[in-house]
Amino acid sequence: MLYAKNINCAIIVIGVYMRLKKIKNADTVVLNSPFTINNPKEYKGKYKETFKKEIYVEIGSGRGKFIYEMAKINPNIMFIAVEKYASALYKLVKRLELDPVDNLKLVCTDASEIDDIFDKDISILYLNFSDPWPKKRHHKRRLTSDIFLDKYESIFFDKKEIVMKTDNQDLFEYSVVSFVNHNYKIKNIYLDLHNADIFNIKTEYEEKFSKKGFRIYKIEVYK
Numbered sequence: 001m002l003y004a005k006n007i008n009c010a011i012i013v014i015g016v017y018m019r020l021k022k023i024k025n026a027d028t029v030v031l032n033s034p035f036t037i038n039n040p041k042e043y044k045g046k047y048k049e050t051f052k053k054e055i056y057v058e059i060g061s062g063r064g065k066f067i068y069e070m071a072k073i074n075p076n077i078m079f080i081a082v083e084k085y086a087s088a089l090y091k092l093v094k095r096l097e098l099d100p101v102d103n104l105k106l107v108c109t110d111a112s113e114i115d116d117i118f119d120k121d122i123s124i125l126y127l128n129f130s131d132p133w134p135k136k137r138h139h140k141r142r143l144t145s146d147i148f149l150d151k152y153e154s155i156f157f158d159k160k161e162i163v164m165k166t167d168n169q170d171l172f173e174y175s176v177v178s179f180v181n182h183n184y185k186i187k188n189i190y191l192d193l194h195n196a197d198i199f200n201i202k203t204e205y206e207e208k209f210s211k212k213g214f215r216i217y218k219i220e221v222y223k
């Protein structure tokens with residue numbers, strides 16, 4: 001039964017994860033926003049000195065609910081949202097236009113570029129509800145695959161710290177193994193985050209999936 005339930009979950013998750021409404025002028029809006037960094041490679045190795053703050057990055061920010069709320073309550077940190085689709089970042093740009101924060105910037109690019117953009121710049125990397133890529137032949141596209149964990153090696157300033165949340169048990173288990181294989185130590189692990197007594201800012205997907213009754217997993221690792 002559990003197997004059948006997991007299969008159903010996977011189908012639902014794939015269906016919902018892949019749906020992103022394309023917004024017609026999103027590219028132009030994101031490109032011309034003062035909140036967007038259009039030449040991120042020019043800041044490589046200089047983010048901290050440029051913004052005079054510690055740098056926290058979220059890859060796959062989507063429409064940016066989590067990173068915007070994090071930026072609001074942590075004015076001493078510079079947050080950078082890395083997202084490959086302008087149609088997703090569009091909503092974050094509109095939110096920032098209505099209610100600006102000066103410690104949040106957007107980079108519209110694929111995560112495969114991450115080590116061309118950052119070099120010893122980042123303090124914490126957030127991976128929230130990353131696409132699960134359920135087929136084995138697609139596992140290398142997961143943001144916690146060996147390929148990506150190798151890329152993350154050079155982006156951290158000092159201590160490497162990654163915080164991941166997901167509703168997808170298979171992706172979670174895969175990621176725990178991947179982190180450990182890359183010599184990360186586990187700082188905290190939550191197998192049912194919403195029943196743990198800790199402060200938590202929910203992402204858009206987290207809200208959506210927890211309302212549907214999905215359990216939320218979280219892991220914080222460091223080395």
Ligand SMILES: C[S@@+](CC[C@H](N)C(=O)[O-])C[C@H]1O[C@@H](n2cnc3c(N)ncnc32)[C@H](O)[C@@H]1O
Nearest residue numbers: 060061062083084088110111128129203204205
């Ligand atoms: C399932 S959504 C989650 C959005 C958000 N983190 C949340 O929890 O609400 C995954 C997001 O990651 C983005 N994404 C997936 N692969 C990416 C990659 N290789 N580089 C940058 N963004 C990526 C997708 O475009 C999508 O917006």
